[in-house]
Amino acid sequence: MxxxxxxxxxxxxxxxxxxxxxxxxxxxxxxxxxxxLILIAGFMAVEVVTGVLAGSLALLSDAAHMLTxxxxxxxxxxxxxxxxxxxxxxxxxxxxxxEILSAQANGITLLLLxxxxxxEAVRRLxxxxxxxxxxxxxxxxxxxxxxxxxxxxxxxxxRSSLNVEGAFQHILNDLYAFIGTAVAGLIVLLTGYAxxxxxxxLVIVVLMLKAGYGLVRASGRIFLEAAPAGMNPNEIGDKxxxxxxxxxxxxxxxxxxxxxxxxxxxxxxxxxxGDCHAVRRGLESLLAADYGLTHTTLQVDxxxxxxxxxxxxxxxxxxxxGHCDDAHGPVHREGPHTx
Numbered sequence: 001m002x003x004x005x006x007x008x009x010x011x012x013x014x015x016x017x018x019x020x021x022x023x024x025x026x027x028x029x030x031x032x033x034x035x036x037l038i039l040i041a042g043f044m045a046v047e048v049v050t051g052v053l054a055g056s057l058a059l060l061s062d063a064a065h066m067l068t069x070x071x072x073x074x075x076x077x078x079x080x081x082x083x084x085x086x087x088x089x090x091x092x093x094x095x096x097x098x099e100i101l102s103a104q105a106n107g108i109t110l111l112l113l114x115x116x117x118x119x120e121a122v123r124r125l126x127x128x129x130x131x132x133x134x135x136x137x138x139x140x141x142x143x144x145x146x147x148x149x150x151x152x153x154x155x156x157x158x159r160s161s162l163n164v165e166g167a168f169q170h171i172l173n174d175l176y177a178f179i180g181t182a183v184a185g186l187i188v189l190l191t192g193y194a195x196x197x198x199x200x201x202l203v204i205v206v207l208m209l210k211a212g213y214g215l216v217r218a219s220g221r222i223f224l225e226a227a228p229a230g231m232n233p234n235e236i237g238d239k240x241x242x243x244x245x246x247x248x249x250x251x252x253x254x255x256x257x258x259x260x261x262x263x264x265x266x267x268x269x270x271x272x273x274g275d276c277h278a279v280r281r282g283l284e285s286l287l288a289a290d291y292g293l294t295h296t297t298l299q300v301d302x303x304x305x306x307x308x309x310x311x312x313x314x315x316x317x318x319x320x321x322g323h324c325d326d327a328h329g330p331v332h333r334e335g336p337h338t339x
Contacts (some may be wrong), residue, residue, distance in 0.1 A: 029157040029164060030077055036153040036171065037073040040066055043146040047139060054135040065177055065208070068113055069150075069170040072106045076167040083163075083258065096258035099163035100219045106166035107215025110173070114208035117201055124198040131197045133188030140182035147175035162218055162259040169211040177204040227254040228262045231291060237332035239290070240266065240283055245274035247303045249332040254293070263295040269303035276300040 044066040051060040079102035087094040154168040184200035187193055227233050233254050241249045248269040256262050264287060270279050280300045287293040 029161075030080055032153045032157045033073050033077055033080075033164070033167065036150040036167075037070060037077075039146050039150045039153070040069045040073065040171070040174075043143060044070060047143065050135060050139045054132040054139070055129050064113060064117070065170070065174045065204075068106075068109045069167075069174055071109070072102075072167045072170040075102045075105055076163050078102070079163050093257055096261070097222070099161055099258055100222050103162040103166035103215050104219035104223070106170060107212045107217075107219060110170065110208045110212030111216065114205045114212060117208070118205045121198040121201040121205065124201075125195055128194040128198065131188050131194045133185045133190075133192075136185030136197070137182055137189055138185075140178050140185055143178035144175065144182060147171060147178055151175055162215070162222070165259075166215050169215060173204070173207050173211050176207050180204055222256045222258070225253070225255040228256050231262070234330065234332075236264075236287075236291060237266075237330065239286070240268065241332040241334060243279070243282060243286065245270045245279050246283075247271055247333065250330070251299075251328050252330075252332070253328070257295070261295060262293055263297075264293045265297040266299070268298055268300045270300060272302050272304075274302065276302065 044063055047063040047066065048060070051063055076099075079098040082095040082098035085095050151168065151171045154164065154171055157164045157168075180200040180203050181197075184196045187196045221229070231254055233252055236254065237249050237252045240246060240252075246268060249266055251265070251267040253266070254262065254264045268279065268283065270276055277300075280298050283298055284296055287296055
């Protein structure tokens with residue numbers, strides 16, 4: 001193996017962090033979430049009593065959904081506080097992924113609640129109980145006002161955070177639920193058709209399933225270290241290896257630390273006569289400008305001359321780079337190659 005006249009360059013330059021912030025504006029977001037929590041919790045208590053008196057499953061389902069709304073906001077507030085803690089000890093990123101755990105919990109509760117409400121709605125379609133349409137309508141209209149106010153509060157927070165977005169989706173789905181319940185209450189009041197209450201609940205269930213699946217999928221991608229949506233690692237690897245003096249890129253990983261914080265690491269080989277530091281600076285500028293990737297770790301080394309001769313610029317075989325016995329993922333070289 002050839003001797004290298006430079007050190008491996010694991011770089012986290014100061015300029016590499018200037019382009020992004022770690023975490024959300026916690027103080028402002030906590031204030032808006034706390035206001036929404038007060039609105040939701042207060043109205044939920046009123047709705048439970050009204051739903052029991054009116055005999056409305058749609059109202060009780062709304063109340064149950066509002067309970068998960070309140071829980072989601074509490075969870076979001078706790079996750080914000082945890083995520084704001086600095087990195088220390090074994091938690092080298094701090095507790096930033098607490099926000100993603102919160103978002104996943106919100107998604108799972110939406111799915112579980114949707115399953116329970118679907119069961120109850122089908123049961124009531126088979127045997128519909130008496131529903132007091134007037135009471136349902138009045139309560140649902142009040143609920144629409146409360147949820148619009150709560151949704152407005154959460155819209156003022158940083159929704160680029162998957163944590164805040166999870167709480168917002170709970171509130172938004174509850175708003176849709178109240179609109180459906182109001183329509184059902186009006187139909188019961190005008191026609192006496194009680195089964196519309198269960199039908200409205202099934203519509204709510206569909207919306208809850210959609211929102212819950214979206215949250216679980218987005219948070220799951222982060223936990224599985226998948227590349228952020230819209231970023232193609234193969235495309236990025238090919239673009240990096242096409243830069244001057246770069247002969248190979250491997251061990252390319254792109255993941256998300258927490259909401260809005262994508263990161264990249266890679267092992268880059270340059271020509272024996274190339275300037276490793278200049279190449280690294282050029283690649284960092286490219287990643288920041290073209291992909292918004294400012295949190296990067298690039299290990300840049302000179303490629304051994306005998307390896308270049310062995311593999312050639314168009315060789316698609318992994319070969320022996322002299323650095324990694326087992327490259328993790330595709331090896332990007334100039335010319336056609338497999339991914």
